[in-house]
Amino acid sequence: MDPRMQQTLEYHRMIESLIELASSETGKTVTTELQPSTCTEDVSHMLQSTAEAMDFLRLAGNLSFESVKEIRPSLQRARIGSVLSAVELLDVAGTAAAEKRVSSAFKRLEPEDAPLPILRELVGRLAETRGLAESILSSIDEDGQVKDEASPALKRIRGSIIQLQGRIRSSLEEILHHSKYVKMLQESIVTQRNDRYVIPVKQEYRGAFGGIVHDQSASGQTLFIEPQSVVDLNNRLRELELEEAREVERILGELTVQVGESAEDVENNLSVCTELDVIFAKARLGRKLKGIVPRLNTDGLIRLKGARHPLIDMEEVVPIDVELGGAYRAIVITGPNTGGKTVSLKTVGLLTLMAQAGLPIPAEEESTVSVFSGVFADIGDEQSIEQNLSTFSSHLTNIIHILQQIDARSLVLMDELGAGTDPTEGAALAIAILEKVLERGCRLVATTHYNELKLFANSRDEVINASVEFNVETLSPTYRLLIGIPGRSNAFEIAERLGLPKEIIQTARSQISSEENRLEDMIGALSEDQRQAEEERQKAEALRMEAEALHQELKQQLKRWEKEKERIQESARREAKSIVSRAKREAEEVIHQLRQWAKERPGSLKEHKLIEAKKRLTDVEPETKWVKDVESEDRPQKAIAVGDEVWVKTLNQKGQVIADLGNDEFQVAVGLMKMKVPRNSLQWKASPQVHSESGTTSYRRFSSNVRPELDLRGKLVEEAIPEIDKYLDDALLAGFDNVFLIHGKGTGALRKGVRKYLDNHSRVRSYRSGGQGEGGLGVTVVELK
Template sequence: MDPQMLRTLEYDRIIDQLIQQATSETGKKAAAGLQPSPRGDEVQRMLQSTAEAIDLLRLKGNLSLEAVSDIHPALQRARIGGLLTSVELLRVAGTAGAEETVCSVLEGMDPDETPLPLLRELSGQLKETRILARTIRGAIDEDGAVTDDASPELGRIRRNIRQLQGAIRTTLDEFLRHSQYQKMLQDPIITQRNDRYVIPVKQEYRGAVRGIVHDQSASGQTLFIEPQAVVNQNNRLRELELEEEREVERILGELTAEVADKADDLESNLSVLTQLDLILAKARLGKRMKGIVPGVNMDGFIRLKRARHPLIPMKEAVPNDVELGREQRAIVITGPNTGGKTVTLKTVGLLALMAQSGLPIPAEEESDLAIFTGVYADIGDEQSIEQNLSTFSSHMTNIVHILDSMDENSLVLLDELGAGTDPTEGAALAISVLERVLEQGCRVVATTHYNELKLYAHAREGVINASVEFDVESLSPTYRLLTGVPGRSNAFEISRRLGLPEEVIQAAKSQLSSEENRLEEMIGALSEDRRRAEKERREAEALRQQAEALLQDLKLKMESWDREKERIRESARREAKTIVSRAKREADAVLEQLRRWARERPGELKEHRLIEAKKRLEDAEPETPTAQSVDRESTRQIRVGDEVLVRTLGQKGQVIDQLGEREFQVQVGIMKMKVGREQLEWKGSPPQESPDKGGTSYRRRSDQVRPELDLRGRMVEEAIPEIDKYLDDALLTGFDHVSLIHGKGTGALRTGVRKFLDQHPRVKSYRSGGQGEGGLGVTVVELS
């Protein structure tokens, strides 16, 4: 890509933001050198790896590689036998330990649930260096000091040093506390000079203190004397310190040798970790700007949905839709100054460069960008004082460069085409340049003020007019892009609202040709019709959504009422059964008592009378709706796969096998049991898939329930019963997460599904599908 064009489109500012998101030293360097790629396979791979990194960060939080450093110089010195310092070894340990960090994160994720093929492939290239990292960190602390545990000899030497230092201090403390010497001391403290312990003695008492003078104060009033009593101890201390230095050097030498042995592996890992940090930086930048990973194509087609300029604060940026490259290969944007034409131009170019660098773009799902061999832009007033070029000359110099460099796979962005010279000649030149670019086969977006270009775009095949909206009432632009409608200058209307006399405005209008007046009136009428149509469409859409929501709410209420009525009926049946059972028990007790009396008084009571009395009691038991429904259901044929109610358990199950004419094997949850036909109540048959109607992808089987349910093509009232049954089956199977595929469409089915989920007792939570899960077309449900 042309570096000048990258600067024109402010690609360097995006790179600055990317550098801030990288966590490692080498990752920041890689981010600084990132360039858009014209190769389709490379762009696809970069974008896929970015999408995987977004999923990784979403599932695992942040993965920092800040410990990774540029250790190439240290590795080179280790290879040639140089001695690495403790700080250099710590940097090596940070890079070596990152291998374990990355591998542990990816190994802790189920490859079936989160495949992440590119990231796993990249991490698979890492060589094992974690043992070296542990060895170095076991010998050197975070401050870069070699620890006592680095070797037994070093530990012994340092213990002796500490003991000797304690002895010297004890001797000197006694010296300081001695009344004979207290008046001779400048301060009762112990200090060091030339790595030897000394005490500050006043100048006049030099001869009274036997020892070695190591230093004196700036005023000469204080001498720092090593008393004779500790000279031998200080000598021994110095010997131990030299032994310590030699042992530390030996330890560093051994660690350096281990680094040299692993130098090739460390260098390979550094390259992989740098790539991984750059990929993660892209994902973090995408999250920061609420971006998505776009689709890409080699067909020169651009479709941006609610795209924003990434350098404008999110709250201020106005999202726009842009489509280019199929029926229309060029867009001519007109409208007032400061209306957003140049921002739209830069947005298209910058997002194309970002996508070809593997970066997410601030747009909505289903956005698609072409892969261009070059993105060329002539934007803004680039007058060159040094070259003594006018605005027009500067623009034409850029355009000449673009015409010489472009090919059929280029994107060309031209701002204020033909401006800076005579309007008639400028318009003619602008049309000629556009024709040349279109003949070359490029995709082009141009902005202009010329009416001639509006007419050209209207008449030329493959070119479409567009404009940036201007609110005449508030005298301010809305920054919305209106495709298919050319822009108006609004000069007369703005002047009128600002107070310019009407006669002056009318005189100005009379200077225009009749064709120009008709063009302005036509554009004004088109703009007004479009605004009115959009307003009515929004109102109609709002009413339709409101009606659908109301219908769904009513259906849910009806279902709730039906369930409540059935609950009340069932409660009444149970209560009636309880009353009757109590009566039967009481009757049996009475009959038993009567029999006992009969045995005691034979001849007074007859047995047949007792039987008749019991029969009357049994006949008194009322028939319940359940009994009637059981009689009706007893003749229904039950097949394998049907859902049934096991009356003895009061639980639903599924028939998995038929053991005989009136005996079945039924699975209830994790239990399988043999049940007779009389104990079964048929509840439903499994749904059938239609091969030519994109029906549900879920089919109930005894041994398999799929983790997703495809509802596309369903009405809300058709989908709700399927979801209810599917959630029951998913719970029995043991799923804790399932996906409901409803598509995007108008959003009515998604709204209905989510309202149902809000009321379902076993739904813990739900969310929209993420990157790689289907986006807004899928609802992921967590079951409890």
């Protein structure tokens, strides 16, 4: 790729952003040199790896490579036997430790949830170097100092040094605070010179202390003396310090040997981690830009949906839609200055370069790009009239350079083609250049002011007009790119809006040829049609989204109805089973009593009669299969009015009519749900009770058969639960807000079972024990919702 073209499209600024997002030294270095590739396989691999990294960030959060350093020189020195410093070893440890952190991060993600084949293959190439990192970090702290625990000898030596330093300071402190020496001292402090502990003594008292003079002040009035009393101690301290240095050097030497032995593995991990860091930097850039990884094609097709220039503030940039390389190989964009033509041009070029470098692009899903052998751009700001010659020469020189390099796989971008010279000659030259570029088979986007180029685009099947929209009402551009519509100059409209007299505008219009007027009128009509079509499309899209949302809501509501239906049916089955089971137990007791009676009165009751009686009782047990309560065919249908209680046949549930919708259709409340139901799916049950309050008529749900309390005393928990379930449904339909479950005190087992069931009931808001006058612990008061 031509570096000058990349500079023109500001690709270097995207690389600068990428460098900031790389977390390792080596990653930053590699991103500095990142170039767009012209190999389709390489671009595909880079984009796929970036997409995987974006998935990883979404699923597992960030993965930092900050501890990875440029340690290749240190590894080379370790190989040849040089001893590495503590800081160098610490850098090696950071890089070696990255292996464990990276491997663990990927192990936490299940392959079924996140396949990530490219990244997992890279991670699989990491050699295990965590042992080396642990060895170094156990001997060197985070500040690059060898720890006392690095060896028993070092710990002993440093302990002796601390003790000796304490003795020396104590001896010197005694001198400082002795009344005999106070007047001889310049200051009462202990300091160091040449790694020896000394005290500052006035020059005239030099002979009072003996010992060694190590330094003096600039004025010569202060001598830094090591008193004779601590000379031997300082000598011993110096010996221990040398011994410490030798032990530290020995420890560093041993660690360096370990580094040399693992140098190949560490260097391999450095390369892998650097590559991963670059990939994750691209993913972080994608997240920052709210971008996507585009699809890749080999047909020279560019289809960008909602594309945004990445260097313009996201709150201000206007997205554009561009398609090039399919039905059309070239786009000619016209429109007013500062209207967004150049930005559109740069957006196409920069996003193409970014994709070919494996970077995400700020666009919507389903955008697709191709791999070009080169992206060539002639883009420059218009200059003043005095500079027209230099502007034209500069553009032409650049175009000549482009024409010498392009081939059938090139993308060419030309801004203000033919500008800077006579309009007639400039337009002719621009058309000739476009013809040449198209002849080479390139993909082309060009901007211009010339009407001749609009006509050229309109006459060629493989070229399409486009424009940037301008709002004449506000006298400002909207920056929207309109494909298929050539741009208008809008000069007369702007002049009229600004107050130029109409006679002047009419005179100006008369100076333009009829063909040009017809062209402007055609463009205006097309623009208006485009605007109306866009408004209609947006309305249709809004209606479609509303319909989809309603459809989804209805589907969810239907699912809830089906679940509620199944729950009520199951409740009814349990209740029926409970009733039958209780009846059978009672029958067994009766038969048992009869047998006892037969034993007491032999001959008066035969055994086969008892068996026959039991069989009749068994035959009485109904099947628990749900049977719909349907209205008899020959029974006349009763008129249904608002407020009536009805049976909804399709749901096998009771409901209340809340509105007559006409056409034999009613709105019915079933529990908390409201639904439209045709008349033939309803069976009348009861009419509401009507009573008057202050001259108004109000309706209450029919509830004559439902009481506000349910007596469960004497029942087992298994028997009570079905009754409670049915009772709560009836109470809700009857309009009760609170009901009373009477279970008695007893052992408390029934109360516990009832409340455990209430804990999970969807229609129970809360419950409590009965208060004074309500039955106390023998009653549970339930609040319904």
